[in-house]
Amino acid sequence: MSSPSESLCQRYFNDVTALMQQIMDEEGGTISSAADRMAEQIAQDRLVHVYGPGGHSNLASQEIFFRAGGLMHVSAILDEGTLLSNGALRSMAIERTPGYGKIVIGDQRLGAGDLLILVNAYGINAALIDAALEAKARGVFLIGVSSRSHASATSPDHPARHPSKANLHDLVDIAIDCKVPIGDALVEVPDMGERIGAVSTFANAFALNCLVIETVARLRARGIEPPVWRSGNAPGGDEANARFISRFHDRVRKL
Secondary structure (H helix, E strand, C coil): CCCHHHHHHHHHHHHHHHHHHHHHHHHHHHHHHHHHHHHHHHHCCCCEEEECCCCCHHHHHHHCCCCCCCECCEEEECCHHHCHHHCHHHHHHHHCCCCHHHHHHHHHCCCCCCEEEEECCCCCEHHHHHHHHHHHHCCCEEEEEECHHHHHHCCCCCCCECCCCCCHHHCCCEEEECCCCCCCEEECCCCCCCCEEECHHHHHHHHHHHHHHHHHHHHHHCCCCCCECCCCCCCCHHHHHHHHHHHHCCCCCCC
């Protein structure tokens, strides 16, 4: 006999997989366009930068950086300010601080010819919007991963918003909708006021990994075999990765 919690976990599983199916069904064309742009970048041996301004959005940056099966050309911007390891409340305060994202992008010295993926499921916070505005002013090509419905349904006077009230999906060159619902959490427990079981990490990771997969497929179709990380815990992993370390060590800041 299943317990009440098991039935809730099944509901969570169903909701998470349905959301990922929705991303596949509705965002395939957008992911394809973004993969075309990423493949061109890597074909030119240029890096793909990824930044997730916000506490858990930093996980998205880490998801495709230095990851088994991931592209070695991906360089994560892991700014210490919004990392939860430096304090969760501190992280939230900094991601709501106007001007902060501009400083981060300036420190990375990004400019024309660079490509930056900005990831934040809610698509509204001040650090994120400033990062987008600054990168855009510098001529950087922008791919965004965020939830259109979450951003559109969030009040213009929400304290997390940038002073411009802008949404990420309106600023980037290509916007991938990760479909995260308002509030993030999915599961309703009987007689409990708050939902539980967040989905944004699943949604962001799925969209980003689809983007990487499609990018690699395009490169192979062009006869290019991009360097891909192998798990260091797998047989021959260290040796396989070592063939490329010198090529990226001085280019990828967090390597």
